[in-house]
Amino acid sequence: MNVLIIGSGGREHAMAWKVAQSPRLTKLYIAPGNAGTADCGENFLLDVTNHADVVRFCKEKQIDLVLIGPEIPLADGLADSLTAEQIRCFGPSQAAAQIEASKSFAKDFMARHHIPTARYATFNKVSDAIAFLERTDYPVVIKASGLAAGKGVILPETLNEAMSTLESILIDKTFGEAGSEVIIEERLSGQEVSLMAFTDGKTIVPMLPAQDHKRLLDGDKGPNTGGMGAYAPAPIFTADLMNEAMESVLKPAVNWLRLEGTPFIGVLYAGLMLTQNGIYALEFNCRFGDPETQVVLPLLETDLLDIADACVDGKLEDVDIRWKDGAAVCVVLASSGYPEKVVSGKDVRFEQLPVNTVCFHAGTKINNGQVVTAGGRVFGVTAWAESLAESIKFAYDGLDKIHFEGMQYRKDIAKRGLVNGLYHGLADENGLKLEE
Ligand code: AMP
Numbered sequence: 001m002n003v004l005i006i007g008s009g010g011r012e013h014a015m016a017w018k019v020a021q022s023p024r025l026t027k028l029y030i031a032p033g034n035a036g037t038a039d040c041g042e043n044f045l046l047d048v049t050n051h052a053d054v055v056r057f058c059k060e061k062q063i064d065l066v067l068i069g070p071e072i073p074l075a076d077g078l079a080d081s082l083t084a085e086q087i088r089c090f091g092p093s094q095a096a097a098q099i100e101a102s103k104s105f106a107k108d109f110m111a112r113h114h115i116p117t118a119r120y121a122t123f124n125k126v127s128d129a130i131a132f133l134e135r136t137d138y139p140v141v142i143k144a145s146g147l148a149a150g151k152g153v154i155l156p157e158t159l160n161e162a163m164s165t166l167e168s169i170l171i172d173k174t175f176g177e178a179g180s181e182v183i184i185e186e187r188l189s190g191q192e193v194s195l196m197a198f199t200d201g202k203t204i205v206p207m208l209p210a211q212d213h214k215r216l217l218d219g220d221k222g223p224n225t226g227g228m229g230a231y232a233p234a235p236i237f238t239a240d241l242m243n244e245a246m247e248s249v250l251k252p253a254v255n256w257l258r259l260e261g262t263p264f265i266g267v268l269y270a271g272l273m274l275t276q277n278g279i280y281a282l283e284f285n286c287r288f289g290d291p292e293t294q295v296v297l298p299l300l301e302t303d304l305l306d307i308a309d310a311c312v313d314g315k316l317e318d319v320d321i322r323w324k325d326g327a328a329v330c331v332v333l334a335s336s337g338y339p340e341k342v343v344s345g346k347d348v349r350f351e352q353l354p355v356n357t358v359c360f361h362a363g364t365k366i367n368n369g370q371v372v373t374a375g376g377r378v379f380g381v382t383a384w385a386e387s388l389a390e391s392i393k394f395a396y397d398g399l400d401k402i403h404f405e406g407m408q409y410r411k412d413i414a415k416r417g418l419v420n421g422l423y424h425g426l427a428d429e430n431g432l433k434l435e436e
């Protein structure tokens with residue numbers, strides 16, 4: 001098969017790394033890719049907003065399957081443009097991608113189909129939103145409805161802060177058109193789990209549950225980021241919780257998307273919160289999560305091309321999807337100044353990585369044959385081993401082999417997983433050494 005992967009982050013490197021292992025692969029292209037994906041296939045500069053160009057490229061290179069990484073091209077209808085030209089695409093149509101691209105669509109969809117989610121109201125006028133806030137006696141979250149690169153969710157601490165947030169989104173348009181509508185919803189508390197699933201629109205196969213770390217600093221302090229690390233499987237997510245999530249969130253979502261005439265093909269990502277009252281869906285994404293994919297794909301035993309191909313053909317039920325035993329941990333290495341003022345262009349020096357460790361690239365590029373940093377999150381160092389405790393150790397051992405000026409990373413990635421594991425009686429002996 002000739003395969004094209006769209007995107008340039010750690011997620012896409014993990015996808016490319018996995019696809020490159022497939023015996024069915026003839027040639028892999030990544031558009032635009034990064035310095036890491038260049039080791040898995042050929043990077044190619046394509047303007048993915050120009051669908052005609054992408055179609056032309058696919059025809060010229062006889063691409064058998066396109067995998068779209070990020071949400072923006074999906075929300076933009078790239079899957080529809082490809083499918084219309086008989087180019088096979090793993091990723092949802094524009095209509096199905098609404099489940100991520102419009103939070104107001106997603107919330108109404110969940111409410112309509114009794115998928116447990118925080119109570120909410122939608123506004124496009126600031127006066128109505130403020131009047132609602134004044135009547136509300138519970139803590140809230142304010143969300144821009146459209147795509148805002150993971151920045152459109154604000155957790156205000158006071159009524160004043162909530163009011164100024166509404167003004168800046170609806171009037172000052174801090175998130176542009178993504179903020180022409182806002183959602184005010186009840187603030188829930190609990191641990192978050194990312195549960196992704198492969199689906200062909202009917203059959204749903206969940207992946208291993210993962211947890212990520214959104215804050216910049218140890219102990220979940222500091223500003224929010226795109227994610228500083230992740231681990232899978234999440235020990236907190238017991239078989240009972242998996243069952244609950246499938247029955248109350250993923251199955252109704254996939255079934256109702258199909259029944260409403262917008263079948264979802266690809267990866268459906270449910271952002272779940274485990275509350276005192278059971279599982280709530282915070283959001284859906286229409287694609288693989290990042291950095292979650294960097295820990296989930298290394299544990300996937302089955303050929304990703306077999307899975308993606310079957311999803312496109314509506315035959316996912318014929319594929320036996322298997323996972324490795326054990327756990328994986330990914331620690332993100334970020335540039336100095338991230339997430340505010342990123343310093344880029346630093347030379348990177350690599351030493352040999354240990355086995356079962358891989359360094360996924362995100363913000364990197366090649367300059368005169370030298371890998372240089374080119375973004376906020378630069379690498380995700382992932383290791384997998386029999387236990388979570390060992391995977392943590394190996395990921396940090398791996399990270400010692402990578403050097404660039406100003407590198408920052410968290411030192412406590414996945415420790416919460418060990419604590420959760422202890423609580424559930426799942427931790428191994430090493431898991432007890434939490435203070436190390
Ligand atoms: P979203 O993009 O909707 O998942 O929101 C991003 C992040 O904001 C989530 O991962 C949560 O940490 C937080 N968040 C979103 N909705 C809520 C909520 N209703 N209650 C508490 N935290 C939330």
Ligand code: GLY
Nearest residue numbers: 212227289290291
């Ligand atoms: N890790 C969160 C996301 O991919 O949206």
